[in-house]
Amino acid sequence: xQTSTTAITQATDQHTPPRIxxxxxxxxxxxxxxxxxxxxxxxxxxxxxxxxxxxxxxWKPLLHEIAVGTMDEGIDAVSYRGHANTHHxxxxxxxxxxxxxxxxxxxxxxxxDEEGIEVIPSTRIPYDYLVLAIGSIxxxxxxxxxxxxxxxxxxxxxxxxxxxRLLNKCLRIQRVLGEDDHVRVAIVGxxxxxxxxxxxxxxxxxxxxxxxxxxxxxxxxxxxxxxxGPRILPALPERIxxxxxxxxxxxxxxxxxxxxxxxxxxxxxxxxDGQLISAxxxxxxAGIKVPDFMANIAGLETNRINQLHVNAFLQTxxxxxxxxxxxxxxxxxxxxxxxxxxxQSAHQMASTCFTNLVxxxxxxxxxxxxxxxxxxxxxxxxxxxxxxxxxxxxxxSLFIEGRLARMVYISLYRxxxxxxxxxxxxxxxxxAGRINRWVRPRLKLH
Numbered sequence: 001x002q003t004s005t006t007a008i009t010q011a012t013d014q015h016t017p018p019r020i021x022x023x024x025x026x027x028x029x030x031x032x033x034x035x036x037x038x039x040x041x042x043x044x045x046x047x048x049x050x051x052x053x054x055x056x057x058x059w060k061p062l063l064h065e066i067a068v069g070t071m072d073e074g075i076d077a078v079s080y081r082g083h084a085n086t087h088h089x090x091x092x093x094x095x096x097x098x099x100x101x102x103x104x105x106x107x108x109x110x111x112x113d114e115e116g117i118e119v120i121p122s123t124r125i126p127y128d129y130l131v132l133a134i135g136s137i138x139x140x141x142x143x144x145x146x147x148x149x150x151x152x153x154x155x156x157x158x159x160x161x162x163x164x165r166l167l168n169k170c171l172r173i174q175r176v177l178g179e180d181d182h183v184r185v186a187i188v189g190x191x192x193x194x195x196x197x198x199x200x201x202x203x204x205x206x207x208x209x210x211x212x213x214x215x216x217x218x219x220x221x222x223x224x225x226x227x228x229g230p231r232i233l234p235a236l237p238e239r240i241x242x243x244x245x246x247x248x249x250x251x252x253x254x255x256x257x258x259x260x261x262x263x264x265x266x267x268x269x270x271x272x273d274g275q276l277i278s279a280x281x282x283x284x285x286a287g288i289k290v291p292d293f294m295a296n297i298a299g300l301e302t303n304r305i306n307q308l309h310v311n312a313f314l315q316t317x318x319x320x321x322x323x324x325x326x327x328x329x330x331x332x333x334x335x336x337x338x339x340x341x342x343x344q345s346a347h348q349m350a351s352t353c354f355t356n357l358v359x360x361x362x363x364x365x366x367x368x369x370x371x372x373x374x375x376x377x378x379x380x381x382x383x384x385x386x387x388x389x390x391x392x393x394x395x396x397s398l399f400i401e402g403r404l405a406r407m408v409y410i411s412l413y414r415x416x417x418x419x420x421x422x423x424x425x426x427x428x429x430x431x432a433g434r435i436n437r438w439v440r441p442r443l444k445l446h
Contacts, residue, residue, distance in 0.1 A: 189286030
């Protein structure tokens with residue numbers, strides 16, 4: 001435990017509980033709001049407010065399963081309002097556009113209805129401590145045509161869009177029997193999202209055959225996975241990369257390495273060497289960035305992908321009352337490396353941020369954030385799972401694959417559920433999931 005280098009004094013009236021505002025209800029933001037609500041909100045020691053542009057929470061690493069219909073978001077989604085009521089914090093739907101550090105207010109954009117009529121004007125939410133947990137979005141690197149022709153799996157709405165187009169394409173094949181037609185999907189970026197989506201697509205098309213699409217088989221599916229580097233999963237150990245590559249090859253995924261995309265059009269993707277990769281559906285999953293409006297927001301220090309620089313206690317470098325966690329925070333380890341944008345990073349940051357916010361209110365020393373790499377797992381749908389565990393060990397890591405790896409992969413999601421629901425309710429959710437496997441279709445087809 002160390003003491004913050006910047007002393008912070010309470011600016012609020014002694015009889016007014018301090019106001020903690022969290023922007024972003026992703027893995028880290030929702031976990032933090034839940035813990036603060038249970039610890040401080042329940043006893044009226046602080047007013048906790050969570051702000052998100054959506055009304056429900058979905059674990060982002062599972063968006064590829066929602067995109068192909070192998071996961072029903074209606075079952076797994078968490079209502080922010082319902083969850084807030086249970087865990088003693090407030091929820092506000094809205095999109096942050098700016099921060100007024102002088103008045104300590106978060107500025108939200110107006111909310112319009114489907115016809116463009118303003119329902120709620122621009123709103124200001126006061127805070128004493130602000131936590132930014134807005135996550136990240138896909139980085140198209142300003143590649144021409146990508147915004148117009150590609151889908152980014154950054155949000156549930158994008159996942160729904162992909163699923164709708166995939167089902168429409170399968171429906172076309174089903175209705176026009178005998179026509180030599182294929183579902184051509186091109187995925188740019190062979191990180192975790194691209195690799196997992198490639199495998200999940202084959203699993204979904206195999207299942208869709210049983211739901212009235214008897215003319216559609218895996219032979220109609222052409223998946224091309226494109227990576228600019230020399231191997232897939234470049235951020236993970238080479239052994240995991242090789243194992244995943246081998247499994248994708250068995251499924252028939254066309255993996256193209258050392259391939260640079262220069263533009264996108266309605267016909268597909270254009271490569272640096274002049275080739276056209278034809279595609280009906282294009283998914284862009286090559287790199288991340290924080291939304292552009294975050295660049296130097298409110299005079300805070302940001303990097304080239306708009307991440308906020310934070311100190312050892314997760315406070316932003318230019319304002320100790322504003323903290324940042326998850327993908328939107330740039331944290332540099334003592335060895336000079338940066339904490340990777342993973343769900344486990346957001347989970348660990350949320351825990352440290354919770355400890356430090358409580359310490360700030362109680363005028364106690366702050367805790368230094370320390371990232372622990374517990375390994376990485378890549379799910380290849382029902383076909384396989386590969387990865388390494390205990391990546392923080394000095395002697396290396398443990399490579400696992402197959403059924404054991406699949407069990408550990410699922411347990412990561414269960415850990416997130418336990419962080420927001422608790423042990424007992426998570427057990428009930430798991431039981432409900434088992435029941436739904438018997439009473440609901442294996443695919444969501446709408």
